[in-house]
Structures are given as C-alpha cells and as structure tokens.
Amino acid sequence: MLSALAMLMLLWLQTLFLGKPWAQTLGCDEYLGKVMDRCGVCGGDNTACRLVSGQFKHSLTKVGYHKIVEIPEGATKINITEMVKSRNYLALRSRSGRSIINGNWAIDRPGRYEGVGTMFTYRRPNEISSTAGESFVAEGPTNEILDVFMIYQQPNPDIHYEFILPLDNSRGPQLPTDGGAGGNAVNGQGVTDRYDGYSGSNQGSQGGYPSLVPDNQLPQPQPPRWQREYNWKLTGTTDCSATCGKGSRYSVFNCVHRVTHAHVSETLCDRATKPSPQEEPCNTEPCPAFWDIGEWSECSRTCGLGMQHRQVLCRQLYANRTLNVHTSRCRHLERPETASTCQLKICSEWQIRSEWSPCSVPCGVGQKRRDVHCLSNVGDVVADEECNMNLRPNDVENCDMGPCAKSWFFTEWGSRCSAECGMGLRTRGVLCLTNHISSLPLEGCGSERPPETQVCNNGPCDSRIEWYTGPWSQCSADCGRGTQQRLVACLMSSVDGFTVMPQYECSSLDKPLGQQSCEIKACGTKWYHTDWSSCSKTCEGGFRIREVRCLSDDLQSTEGCEEHLRPPDKEECNPQPCIPEIDENCRDKYFNCNVVVQARLCVYNYYRNACCASCSRVPHRASGFRGQR
Ligand SMILES: *[C@@H]1O[C@H](CO)[C@@H](O)[C@H](O)[C@H]1NC(C)=O
Numbered sequence: 001m002l003s004a005l006a007m008l009m010l011l012w013l014q015t016l017f018l019g020k021p022w023a024q025t026l027g028c029d030e031y032l033g034k035v036m037d038r039c040g041v042c043g044g045d046n047t048a049c050r051l052v053s054g055q056f057k058h059s060l061t062k063v064g065y066h067k068i069v070e071i072p073e074g075a076t077k078i079n080i081t082e083m084v085k086s087r088n089y090l091a092l093r094s095r096s097g098r099s100i101i102n103g104n105w106a107i108d109r110p111g112r113y114e115g116v117g118t119m120f121t122y123r124r125p126n127e128i129s130s131t132a133g134e135s136f137v138a139e140g141p142t143n144e145i146l147d148v149f150m151i152y153q154q155p156n157p158d159i160h161y162e163f164i165l166p167l168d169n170s171r172g173p174q175l176p177t178d179g180g181a182g183g184n185a186v187n188g189q190g191v192t193d194r195y196d197g198y199s200g201s202n203q204g205s206q207g208g209y210p211s212l213v214p215d216n217q218l219p220q221p222q223p224p225r226w227q228r229e230y231n232w233k234l235t236g237t238t239d240c241s242a243t244c245g246k247g248s249r250y251s252v253f254n255c256v257h258r259v260t261h262a263h264v265s266e267t268l269c270d271r272a273t274k275p276s277p278q279e280e281p282c283n284t285e286p287c288p289a290f291w292d293i294g295e296w297s298e299c300s301r302t303c304g305l306g307m308q309h310r311q312v313l314c315r316q317l318y319a320n321r322t323l324n325v326h327t328s329r330c331r332h333l334e335r336p337e338t339a340s341t342c343q344l345k346i347c348s349e350w351q352i353r354s355e356w357s358p359c360s361v362p363c364g365v366g367q368k369r370r371d372v373h374c375l376s377n378v379g380d381v382v383a384d385e386e387c388n389m390n391l392r393p394n395d396v397e398n399c400d401m402g403p404c405a406k407s408w409f410f411t412e413w414g415s416r417c418s419a420e421c422g423m424g425l426r427t428r429g430v431l432c433l434t435n436h437i438s439s440l441p442l443e444g445c446g447s448e449r450p451p452e453t454q455v456c457n458n459g460p461c462d463s464r465i466e467w468y469t470g471p472w473s474q475c476s477a478d479c480g481r482g483t484q485q486r487l488v489a490c491l492m493s494s495v496d497g498f499t500v501m502p503q504y505e506c507s508s509l510d511k512p513l514g515q516q517s518c519e520i521k522a523c524g525t526k527w528y529h530t531d532w533s534s535c536s537k538t539c540e541g542g543f544r545i546r547e548v549r550c551l552s553d554d555l556q557s558t559e560g561c562e563e564h565l566r567p568p569d570k571e572e573c574n575p576q577p578c579i580p581e582i583d584e585n586c587r588d589k590y591f592n593c594n595v596v597v598q599a600r601l602c603v604y605n606y607y608r609n610a611c612c613a614s615c616s617r618v619p620h621r622a623s624g625f626r627g628q629r
C-alpha cells in the first residue's frame with residue numbers, strides 16, 4: 001500500500017521536474033528540439049545560474065529551532081534533506097515571518113505546502129524500515145528570502161541543502177555573507193530565539209507573524225481631512241478566516257463621499273491616507289480536537305502475516321495551525337488503531353515432493369533421503385532462501401535397519417586329498433562373520449557350522465612293499481653308552497592289510513637301522529677289575545690274584561672311586577686237602593717210578609702207563625710252578 005504511495009509520489013516528482021513543457025524532448029523552443037538547461041534557459045549552457053549546496057553539520061546542544069541556511073529570493077530546485085532519519089524536524093519560514101512548515105512547535109503532516117511563491121513538498125518517511133530522513137523540495141522560484149530551521153531534539157545527522165540561484169540576482173536581498181556555497185549556513189542561535197518568540201505569547205494578539213505592511217514608506221503630504229471630498233470610512237470587517245480555533249478578520253475601509261457616505265471608487269480617495277486594515281482575532285474558541293492519522297508504515301514482513309504501524313496524534317486547529325495536544329482532548333472520538341496486521345503476499349512454503357528413499361544399507365545405520373523444495377505461492381520451485389529456513393523439513397535422516405546378520409563364510413574345498421590313494425580327507429576354511437548383504441537380522445551364525453572336512457578318494461591303492469619298523473627297545477646300559485634295538489620288517493600293504501614278506505623283497509629299499517647306540521646317563525667313576533688268575537695250588541690252600549683299577553667315564557685312571565667299594569684283588573683258593581687218587585687201572589708197575597718222574601719220562605706213553613700213579617701226580621706240581629712264574 002505504502003510502496004504504491006511512494007510510486008505515486010515519485011511519479012508526481014517526475015511530473016514536477018520533467019513534466020514541464022520546457023523539459024519535454026520535443027524541445028523547449030517547441031520546434032528546434034532544444035533542451036532546458038539547469039538554470040531554466042532554453043538551450044542554455046548552465047552558466048546563467050549557480051548551484052548552491054552544502055551540508056549542515058554543526059553539533060547543537062539546545063533543544064529548539066536552529067537556523068540552518070538562508071535561501072535567497074529567486075532560488076529554484078530547492079532540496080533540503082536530512083541525511084538519516086532522526087527525531088529532529090525541519091522547519092521553514094519566510095523572512096517576512098510567515099511559517100510555512102513546522103512553525104510554532106507544531107509539527108505538520110507530510111504533504112504540500114505553499115509559500116514564498118512556490119509549492120513545497122514535505123516528506124517524512126514513516127516506514128519503520130526506512131532510514132531516510134525528512135526532506136522538502138520545491139521547484140521555485142521563490143519571491144522572498146527563506147529561512148530553513150531544524151527543530152533540534154537529538155544529535156544532528158547532517159542536513160544536505162541545495163538550490164539554484166540566477167546569476168543576475170538583482171531581484172531580492174543578497175546573501176548576508178560572502179554568498180559562497182555553504183557560506184550562508186549559520187548556526188542560528190539568535191535566530192532560534194527570535195523564532196521561539198513567535199511560538200508563545202505573541203500568538204494571541206499578532207497571530208505569530210509580524211505585520212506584512214512595509215514600514216519604510218514615507219507618508220505623503222495630504223490636505224486636512226475635513227477639506228477632502230471623499231474620505232476613507234470603516235465600513236465593516238472581513239469574514240473571519242476560521243470558523244473556530246482563532247481566525248482573523250480585518251477592518252474594511254471604503255472610499256465614501258464626505259457628505260452622502262455613499263461608496264465611491266477608491267481612486268477618488270488618497271491611497272496614502274488609507275488606514276491600514278486592522279487585524280483582529282475572531283472565533284477564538286478552540287476547534288474540536290481530532291485524531292490526525294499518519295500513513296501506515298511498511299509491513300514488517302515481506303511475506304506472510306506482518307505488522308504495520310501508524311502515528312495517531314490528537315491535534316487541534318488553532319490560529320490556522322494544527323497543534324499536538326494531549327490525547328485526552330480526543331476522548332470524544334474513537335481512537336484509530338495504531339497497529340494492524342498486514343500480509344503483502346503469502347510466503348513461499350516448503351513442500352515434500354517425494355517419499356523417503358529406502359535406507360541406504362540393508363542392516364546397521366544408513367541414511368534415507370527425500371526431495372524437499374521451496375514453492376512460491378503460485379507453485380513454482382524457487383530458491384530455498386525464499387522459504388523460512390527454520391521450518392525446512394529434513395531431507396536426510398538416519399535409518400537403523402537393525403543389527404547386521406552374521407553368516408558362515410567358507411572357502412572352496414582344497415584340491416589336495418590327505419591320502420595319496422584310497423580314502424582321505426580334504427578341508428576348507430569356515431568362519432562366522434558379519435554379513436552386510438543379507439537383510440536377516442540374526443544374532444549369530446547359528447549352530448549348524450558347515451563341515452570343514454570332506455572325505456576324498458584318490459582311487460584304489462596298489463599293493464606296496466615297504467620296510468616297517470617297531471619301537472626302539474630299552475637301552476642296554478644303566479649308564480654310559482649302551483645299545484638298543486628295534487624290529488625291522490619288510491611288509492606288503494594292500495587293501496586287505498599287511499603281509500610279512502621275506503627281507504629280500506625289500507632289498508631294493510634303504511633298510512632302516514635295527515640297532516643304535518644309546519646312553520641314558522653318564523656313569524661317573526667306577527671300579528674295574530680283571531679275571532682271577534689260576535690258583536697257586538690245586539689243594540690244601542693256594543691263592544689267586546686280579547688287577548683292580550678305578551676308571552672315569554672316559555676310561556682314564558683316576559682316584560675318585562670309593563675305597564670301601566674296591567673289589568679285592570687277591571683271594572685264597574683250593575683249600576681242599578690233597579688226596580691221592582686211587583685208580584685200579586693206574587698204578588705203578590715199577591718200583592722205581594719216582595726215577596721216571598725225576599727223569600721226566602712221563603711224557604712218554606710207555607712210562608706214563610707203567611708209572612701211571614706217579615706220573616699222574618706230576619701235572620699238579622708242574623702247574624704250581626707255572627702259576628708262580
Ligand atoms: C535531494 O537531495 C538528496 C540528498 O542529496 C537526494 O538524495 C535527493 O534525491 C534529492 N531530491 C530531489 C528531489 O532532488
């Protein structure tokens with residue numbers, strides 16, 4: 001609504017500046033196609049005038065009216081703009097004292113105000129969102145000096161002013177100072193005071209404005225009043241300028257005949273003697289207060305339900321000015337709303353355009369997706385930012401398909417059979433692992449483990465002859481080196497079992513050893529001895545001897561044997577008494593057989609037979625001698 005208003009305003013401004021006949025492209029000269037220059041000279045080169053512009057930046061302290069700039073008579077294209085919105089107000093007053101905008105502490109509504117020969121457009125952006133300050137513009141030219149004020153309430157956000165002055169500025173008062181651009185800006189402390197003066201006590205009598213009558217005219221010499229044929233006569237008053245709230249009326253003087261008092265043409269009276277019309281207030285009772293309703297601000301939201309606000313002031317008309325008054329004075333009227341809901345358009349909305357996709361995994365945690373778009377209120381897909389991002393439905397979500405199944409995993413059967421022939425086994429690997437493909441949510445692999453072995457058969461075995469060995473026997477020695485044996489047999493194996501074969505059947509094969517040395521433990525030192533010698537006698541007590549040695553493991557003589565275990569090396573023998581053998585067949589046939597023995601003739605068979613008894617005793621003595629040697 002408001003933007004439409006702004007458009008209208010802009011259009012109006014365009015008309016104001018471009019719509020004049022001299023600005024049309026047809027040409028300001030109406031046939032040559034010339035263009036009006038900045039100074040309003042048709043086909044001019046902008047040299048007939050000068051632009052005055054500047055910025056009012058003074059920092060002020062006192063609340064109230066402060067003069068900003070003085071605009072000389074003849075100014076055109078006036079533009080006074082507050083750079084940023086503020087609580088300050090611009091005000092405009094003619095040098096003659098007539099307030100045009102925002103005089104006497106009364107704040108006018110934005111609009112068009114006439115004064116000093118031109119029309120001012122006063123703008124006060126009311127939109128909450130707008131940061132633009134107040135402004136007024138006028139096309140000019142002005143016919144009076146114009147004073148621009150600021151009603152100061154908060155730090156000044158800078159005021160830009162500009163206007164164009166004709167170069168031969170002979171039509172009105174010159175600038176009070178050097179007249180350079182911005183040079184006519186004054187910090188009007190004193191002026192403010194003067195202006196302030198109009199706002200209070202003067203209102204009642206003078207209407208707040210000084211007399212418009214010039215006081216610099218010299219009175220003309222005139223004849224005494226009674227001599228004159230025609231005279232000025234007070235005949236009444238003008239109508240009151242206002243029906244309420246203090247208007248003014250002026251005394252009306254007419255030229256009348258001295259005698260008849262008939263109204264005659266004013267030319268018959270001396271203009272110089274005409275009494276100035278006296279202004280007097282009339283209808284001074286205040287007008288009823290009313291609600292002054294400002295424009296709605298822009299909607300607080302560009303789409304959807306928003307709020308807009310407007311200013312509603314209780315105002316009262318008094319002395320041609322609308323004054324802000326306390327709201328209680330408007331209580332007889334219903335107070336218009338200051339806030340209202342608004343909706344420029346329906347907001348774009350989120351739309352879910354597809355169902356959720358299946359979960360990305362068959363088990364475990366995955367993601368699912370769907371299409372979400374922002375749709376304008378006419379159904380077009382628009383950028384996501386057009387929609388309320390806070391309300392955007394999720395388009396990705398996690399999905400939990402439950403625990404993943406476990407399955408038995410196994411390899412191919414191995415190609416090797418454990419037996420070269422006949423029945424054997426082959427194997428494969430079997431594992432229980434998490435399965436990412438199966439969708440069965442099983443806890444484990446189950447108890448039916450697939451077999452890891454399988455029977456295989458490389459075909460019937462041929463009969464085979466081989467050496468077979470039994471276990472080794474015990475070692476033959478308790479300590480030290482011994483030997484042990486095992487059985488080695490030649491066997492034939494066949495489907496029916498084993499058959500013992502003669503050894504030569506295996507002779508082509510390496511025969512395993514049947515015996516090997518062994519040693520359970522080392523023996524340490526030990527007594528060794530030889531066999532006994534022959535007994536020194538055959539009867540009645542002899543003796544015999546042997547050699548005894550102490551030997552270590554490596555069979556070296558040593559002293560380390562225990563003495564009390566030493567075996568004896570000498571012992572008695574043949575203790576039996578010597579008894580001659582009586583043999584009937586062996587007797588001495590001769591008396592001198594002892595000679596035969598002494599002559600050592602027993603070696604001969606003849607003497608041994610003849611002296612058998614004597615000769616048979618000889619070996620006993622003879623062996624006794626040998627043992628002593
Ligand atoms: C007035 O001056 C202000 C500040 O330079 C500028 O933004 C604005 O457009 C002017 N207005 C006109 C009607 O020239």
Ligand SMILES: *[C@@H]1O[C@H](CO)[C@@H](O)[C@H](O)[C@H]1NC(C)=O
Binds near residue numbers: 207241247248319
């Ligand atoms: C009051 O305003 C009207 C209309 O703008 C104008 O004609 C009249 O002269 C003003 N009266 C005074 C006292 O300023």
